[in-house]
Amino acid sequence: MSAVPPEGPVEHGADPQLGRSRMRTAVVWEVLREALDGRVEQGPGRELDVLDTGGGAGHFAVPVARLGHRVTVVDPSPNALFALERRAADAGVADRVRGVQGDVHGLFDVAERDGYDAVLCHGVLEYVDDPAEGLRNAAAALRPSGLLSVLAPGLGGAVLARALAGHFSDARRALTGTDGRWGEGDPVPRRFTAEQLTSLVGDAGLEIRSVHGVRIFSDLVGGLEEQEPGAVEALLELERAAAQRPDFHSVASRLHVLATRK
Incomplete structure (x- = not known):
């Protein structure tokens, strides 16, 4: 797994608040990057077509594009899409990132059905009127055996x-x-238990590959700047160690599910 979260590495001695922010996405990014790399290995040298529903300002879309993939971001906010454009340009990947205004319920007004190797559905299900319909649309956007990444509050x-x-x-x-x-x-x-979230994913016709607890400890501890040297790095290692253990899923602030289209 790569140890580099979307906003960059957690460096020793870095600002604790900046380190905490990056740490909160580190586990998801590591799992997602490994899964995308696995897709590429199935077709050597192939760029992936990735759809990021509710991708906002591109906190995941831009790092995915930096891996060499093509990313379409669907988001209802014009301001977020403007920020996405600037972020992609600053990262030198403007040619691989496309933003379109829309949402997961009207997904196929702006995105292709059966058109993507991977779909990200991060921070979406808690806001939509019908999470089941949103997941069915996300699944329908996948090509056969395509990868779905779901992140939702626990x-x-x-x-x-x-x-x-x-x-x-x-x-x-x-x-x-x-x-x-x-x-x-x-x-x-809206929040979900691991059982509720995996049930929704399964009912959308997807095969679950893994479930991770995210931000199990990091949202509960404070004053990292007052802790011993290396506290941010140590907390990140603890998050990694607990992420795949089902006994910690019930107390995670976020739940991450990886699944594939059958």
Whole structure:
């Protein structure tokens, strides 16, 4: 696995907040890059066609393009697509990144059916009206044996975070509610358990390859700048070690599922 997350490496002695930000995407990026590299090995030297639904400003799309792949980003926000254009230009991959305005429910108004080797569905399912329909569309955009990467908020991580912060009523509300929200001020419209998310992916006609817990510890600890030298790197190694263990999926802030079209 590459140890380089989308925004660059976590360097020893780097600013703790910058390191924390990069660390939060590191596990997903490492898994995704390894999976994309595996696709390329099946067709040596072949560039992949990648669709990033809800890809926003290109935090994953641009690094994927830097690997040599062609990426189409579908996002409803014109501002995000403008930021994507600038990010791609700054990274020297403007010729491999295309942004189009749209969303996963109207996906085939702007994207091809059966047209992509990989589809990213990161930070989408919590916002759409019908997550099942969104996943079915994402799956239908894949070529046979194509790869789907899904990233969504985990229920258990939110419950644990609210409880540790002393907001016990919020924690109970999230735990017992139908959408995993802890209250009116909750910025996340919907959360999932690992079982709910994998069930949705399976019902979309996909074969699950792996499930990872993401941000299991990093959202719960603070004051990294006050910890011993190398704390950011040590925390990242802990996240990596726990990511694939099912017993930690129930307390992860994010859940990452890799699947392939049957």
